[in-house]
Amino acid sequence: GAVVSQHPSRVICKSGTSVKIECRSLDFQATTMFWYRQFPKQSLMLMATSNEGSKATYEQGVEKDKFLINHASLTLSTLTVTSAHPEDSSFYICSARDFSGAYNEQFFGPGTRLTVL
Amino acid sequence: QKEVEQDPGPLSVPEGAIVSLNCTYSNSAFQYFMWYRQYSRKGPELLMYTYSSGNKEDGRFTAQVDKSSKYISLFIRDSQPSDSATYLCATMDTGRRALTFGSGTRLQVQP
Numbered sequence: 001g002a003v004v005s006q007h008p009s010r011v012i013c014k015s016g017t018s019v020k021i022e023c024r025s026l027d028f029q030a031t032t033m034f035w036y037r038q039f040p041k042q043s044l045m046l047m048a049t050s051n052e053g054s055k056a057t058y059e060q061g062v063e064k065d066k067f068l069i070n071h072a073s074l075t076l077s078t079l080t081v082t083s084a085h086p087e088d089s090s091f092y093i094c095s096a097r098d099f100s101g102a103y104n105e106q107f108f109g110p111g112t113r114l115t116v117l
Numbered sequence: 118q119k120e121v122e123q124d125p126g127p128l129s130v131p132e133g134a135i136v137s138l139n140c141t142y143s144n145s146a147f148q149y150f151m152w153y154r155q156y157s158r159k160g161p162e163l164l165m166y167t168y169s170s171g172n173k174e175d176g177r178f179t180a181q182v183d184k185s186s187k188y189i190s191l192f193i194r195d196s197q198p199s200d201s202a203t204y205l206c207a208t209m210d211t212g213r214r215a216l217t218f219g220s221g222t223r224l225q226v227q228p
Contacts, residue, residue, distance in 0.1 A: 110159055
């Protein structure tokens with residue numbers, strides 16, 4: 001299957017700082033990428049849908065000014081957690097949709113573990 | 118009520134057992150049904166997907182969807198210790214194309 005990478009895989013930061021997470025589709029173009037958050041022993045919760053060249057669509061309850069999403073190219077989307085707080089500590093996972101597949105399969109990145117001290 | 122309900126487990130079985138994992142969903146608009154496997158601290162990987170009702174088999178894995186009862190199942194035959202992971206069911210409607218996940222079931226296959 002197609003490969004999606006995320007960078008960094010793990011980040012520790014101080015409260016109040018901003019953290020940028022990159023999501024790349026390595027061997028296909030993705031006009032749509034998705035950002036999920038996963039708390040320990042819980043499922044993935046969709047945060048936002050990132051569309052290349054346009055504004056992201058945020059799920060209800062997700063602060064768009066806190067979680068900035070930029071999808072500047074067909075292979076790269078970034079999520080910036082601004083003014084991070086300890087409650088933002090979580091596992092952030094992106095996925096990219098491959099439109100060449102039969103049902104537009106989503107491929108997931110390996111995730112980024114964010115710890116805010 | 119969550120759109121997709123899944124028993125979180127954990128489920129512990131001996132090696133070689135048949136494993137049955139299940140989910141229920143509430144939104145009739147869901148047309149695609151997927152099962153993902155997630156190892157600890159890794160991203161999910163797609164195991165199976167099914168469109169509408171029916172069965173699909175791939176090696177030791179069989180996925181079943183019953184749209185009349187809104188019930189999704191994954192069967193694992195001859196389970197192996199390497200199958201130990203969290204299994205997530207997911208659904209997708211044809212409109213939004215966003216995935217809705219169940220809470221995941223942790224499976225432990227004992228050697």
